[in-house]
Amino acid sequence: MxxxxxxxxxxxxxxxGGGEADTGSGSGAGKGKDGSTQQGKQSEAVVSIAPKDGAxxxxxxxxxxxxxxxxxxxxxxxxDAKGGRIDGKITDGGATWTPSSxxxxxxxxxxxxxxxxxxxxEAAEDSSFTTLTPQNTxxxxxxxxxxxxxxxxxxxxxxxxxxxxxPEDVEKAITVKTEPPVDVExxxxxxxxxxxxPEKYWAAGTKVTVDLNLDGVxxxxxxxxxxxxxxxFTIGRNQVSIVDAKKHTMKVTQDGxxxxxxxxxxxxxxxxxxxxxxxxxxxxxxxxxxxxxxxxGGEYDIKDVPHAIRxxxxxxxxxxxxxxxGAFGNYNASHGCVGxxxxxxxxxxxxxxxxxxxxxMIGDVVVVKNAHDATVAPENGLNGWNMSWxxxxx
Numbered sequence: 062m063x064x065x066x067x068x069x070x071x072x073x074x075x076x077x078g079g080g081e082a083d084t085g086s087g088s089g090a091g092k093g094k095d096g097s098t099q100q101g102k103q104s105e106a107v108v109s110i111a112p113k114d115g116a117x118x119x120x121x122x123x124x125x126x127x128x129x130x131x132x133x134x135x136x137x138x139x140x141d142a143k144g145g146r147i148d149g150k151i152t153d154g155g156a157t158w159t160p161s162s163x164x165x166x167x168x169x170x171x172x173x174x175x176x177x178x179x180x181x182x183e184a185a186e187d188s189s190f191t192t193l194t195p196q197n198t199x200x201x202x203x204x205x206x207x208x209x210x211x212x213x214x215x216x217x218x219x220x221x222x223x224x225x226x227x228p229e230d231v232e233k234a235i236t237v238k239t240e241p242p243v244d245v246e247x248x249x250x251x252x253x254x255x256x257x258x259p260e261k262y263w264a265a266g267t268k269v270t271v272d273l274n275l276d277g278v279x280x281x282x283x284x285x286x287x288x289x290x291x292x293x294f295t296i297g298r299n300q301v302s303i304v305d306a307k308k309h310t311m312k313v314t315q316d317g318x319x320x321x322x323x324x325x326x327x328x329x330x331x332x333x334x335x336x337x338x339x340x341x342x343x344x345x346x347x348x349x350x351x352x353x354x355x356x357x358g359g360e361y362d363i364k365d366v367p368h369a370i371r372x373x374x375x376x377x378x379x380x381x382x383x384x385x386x387g388a389f390g391n392y393n394a395s396h397g398c399v400g401x402x403x404x405x406x407x408x409x410x411x412x413x414x415x416x417x418x419x420x421x422m423i424g425d426v427v428v429v430k431n432a433h434d435a436t437v438a439p440e441n442g443l444n445g446w447n448m449s450w451x452x453x454x455x
Contacts, residue, residue, distance in 0.1 A: 104182035106132025108174045116190040121166055121277035121285065122230070127158040129176035132184065134158050136175045141168050163234065166277040166285055167194045192277065195285035199223035201275065204342070204443075205423060207292045213299045214340040215424030216258040216443055217271055217292075224252040226281040231255070234278045234286070240268040248453045250440040260450045262426065263296040265316070300425045302417075304399055306334055306432035309390045311399065313417065321420075323413045324390025326382065327432060328397040332357075334429050335377060335397070335437035338446040341425045343371035344418065347407060350378075357396055367407030368418035372399075372427055373442040379427060381407055381414030389413075399427070 107130040112119045119125075125147075127137050133155025139147040147170070149160040155176070164170065171189045178184070201219040205211045217237065225231050228249055237245050237257055241264070247257045257271075270293050275286030304311045306327040313321045328334040348369045351362045355376040368381035381403025388394040389402045403414035410419070426446070439448040 102180075102182065104132065104176075104184040105178040105180075106130070106176040106182070106184040108132075108134070108176050108184055108186035110172050110174060110186055110188040112190045114188040114190070118193040119164075119190050121164045121192050122279060125160050125164065125170075125172075127172065127174045129156055129174075132176040132178040134174060134176045135183075136173075138173045140171050141165065162274065163230070163277050163279075164192050165289065166192050166287070168192050168277075195283075195287070197223075197284040198287040199225075199280050199284055200286070200288055201273065203271075203273075203292060205292075205294045207290075208294070210295045210297045210422065212341065212422050212424030212426065213262040213265060213296055213301070214338070214426035214443070214446060215263070215294075215296070216256040216340075216445055217269070217294075218254065218256045218443055219273075221253045221255075221280065223281060223284055225249075226252065227279060228252070228255075230278055231275070231280055231286070234274045236272045236274070238270045238272075243267065246450075246454045248445060248448070254440070256443070256445050258445060258453075262299070262301075262446075265296055265299045267296040269294050269296070297422055297424075300421065302425070302427045304334075304427060304429045306393060306429060308431070309393065311401075311417075311427075313420070321416070323401060323417060326385055326388040326391075326395055326400045327393045327429070328395050328434070329393045330433070332396040333393075333434035334395070334399060334432045335373065335434055335441075336429050336432050337436040338444060339372035339377065339427050339429065339437055340443040340446070341370050341372065341379075341421060341423050341427065342443050344421070344423060345369040345371075346418075348380075350376075350380075355396075365405065367403050367405075368401070368414040370418065370421060371442070373437060373444065375441050377437075377442075379417065381412070381418070399429070 109128045111126045112124050134151050137158040147160050149158050151158045169191045173187050175183055175185045199222050201221050203219040205215055232247055243259045245257050245259050247255050249255055273288050273290045275288040278286040280286055299316050302311050302313045309325055311323045311325045312319050348366050349364045350366045366380050370379045377397055379399040382400035383403045383405040385394060385400055401414035401417055403412050436447050437444050439445045
């Protein structure tokens with residue numbers, strides 16, 4: 062019995078030793094001419110990432126680029142410290158990857174890139190870098206406010222704190238999505254204001270989302286944006302009011318139907334009201350109107366004008382008027398505003414001015430016609446509707 066056990070052990074040892082001998086004797090099987098397996102070869106693809114690993118104060122545009130030599134890029138992933146991804150495209154047949162947008166300022170990014178050579182073998186490269194911290198910045202002040210409901214004439218208007226000399230880069234950083242979908246276009250007034258609107262008034266109920274991805278955008282040499290904000294607003298019911306300066310009336314329409322006709326007074330000779338489409342930009346329950354602020358010297362200074370709604374930056378309002386006597390519906394007596402009968406102090410809800418004020422919202426449109434004056438300038442208030450769509454897009 063002990064002999065048998067020893068024999069079994071001897072056979073086992075022989076079997077183990079025999080395997081090693083077989084492996085050595087088959088040294089030429091499954092190998093290339095140089096004696097190494099094809100699978101074990103290192104990929105010939107070479108991945109390069111710019112900027113270099115650990116770089117600081119990297120420019121937010123034009124600096125990030127990934128390339129592959131002797132192979133093709135198959136995947137590139139760029140993330141910020143919070144896990145946010147930067148989209149990009151692989152181009153030149155897999156030789157190059159570039160980001161689709163600018164990078165944020167003062168942000169650390171990590172890059173992971175993979176390429177394959179002609180044999181399908183992968184090579185990978187990882188890197189990280191930090192973007193610059195701007196010494197000079199700009200911001201945009203916008204209207205309407207986030208979460209607001211506005212009238213059908215309301216553009217999205219953004220005014221910048223610094224003049225923009227790279228408008229295309231700023232425009233690329235602002236995206237507008239609507240539900241239901243509608244095409245929108247932006248138009249610059251000077252170099253510090255951008256208004257965005259559709260060709261025609263918004264449809265009632267439209268939901269608008271604006272993404273301001275301005276953080277890191279170089280708006281002018283050495284001056285970078287510092288905002289990353291999403292603004293959402295909703296278009297309310299369709300209200301457009303038509304003022305006929307010759308007939309001294311204002312017809313208030315909703316969805317194209319007249320719901321009320323109000324006697325008004327407009328600008329008297331020498332002080333005529335602008336013609337054209339004007340968008341309500343501000344509502345004031347009571348305000349002071351002084352002729353000195355609009356170039357009319359000391360002709361008037363009324364400290365308690367009730368139910369005032371701004372139509373232009375230059376001082377055109379639709380407002381309550383308690384001093385107009387018999388002018389409403391009969392003759393034009395104002396210094397360019399549209400006046401509606403009111404009471405001093407604006408306490409009555411039954412007067413025309415109070416009714417109109419309470420039935421109006423920011424973004425509603427007032428159209429003036431038959432006045433003896435020019436059409437209001439598109440940049441005077443939120444009044445780009447007075448510009449043709451072709452000119453607006455240009």
